[in-house]
Each structure stands twice: as structure tokens, then as C-alpha cells.
Amino acid sequence: MGIGEILVLILLLVVAFAVFGLFLRITKAVISIGITLFLLLLALYFIFGITPLDLLRQIVQLFQG
Numbered sequence: 001m002g003i004g005e006i007l008v009l010i011l012l013l014v015v016a017f018a019v020f021g022l023f024l025r026i027t028k029a030v031i032s033i034g035i036t037l038f039l040l041l042l043a044l045y046f047i048f049g050i051t052p053l054d055l056l057r058q059i060v061q062l063f064q065g
Contacts, residue, residue, distance in 0.1 A: 044050040 041052050041055070044055065045052075
């Protein structure tokens with residue numbers, strides 16, 4: 001194995017770890033947003049009695065005019 005091949009291998013490992021780190025950060029953000037939306041819908045239901053279907057109907061009506 002030459003020095004060039006070793007450098008390419010090291011570079012590929014660095015890129016792979018960077019991509020994996022980015023994937024983990026995106027996954028963490030998506031899970032965090034999902035949990036936040038779930039808690040918001042749960043609070044709307046128990047505090048105000050608004051179901052997710054009621055909320056969806058209002059959103060559809062908003063875009064229909």
C-alpha cells in the first residue's frame with residue numbers, strides 16, 4: 001500500500017464520519033420536532049378539547065379561502 005492509498009483511505013474515513021455525524025444531528029432534530037408536535041397536540045386536546053381532526057379541518061378551511 002502506497003502513501004497515496006493511505007491518504008485516500010484517511011480522507012474517506014473523515015468524510016464518512018462527517019456524513020454520519022450530520023445524519024445523527026438531522027435524526028435528533030426530527031425526533032425532537034416530532035416529540036414537540038406530539039406534546040402540543042396532546043396539550044390542545046386535554047386543555048382545550050381540540051382534536052387533531054378539528055385542527056386539520058381548520059387548516060384546510062384556511063387554505064380554501
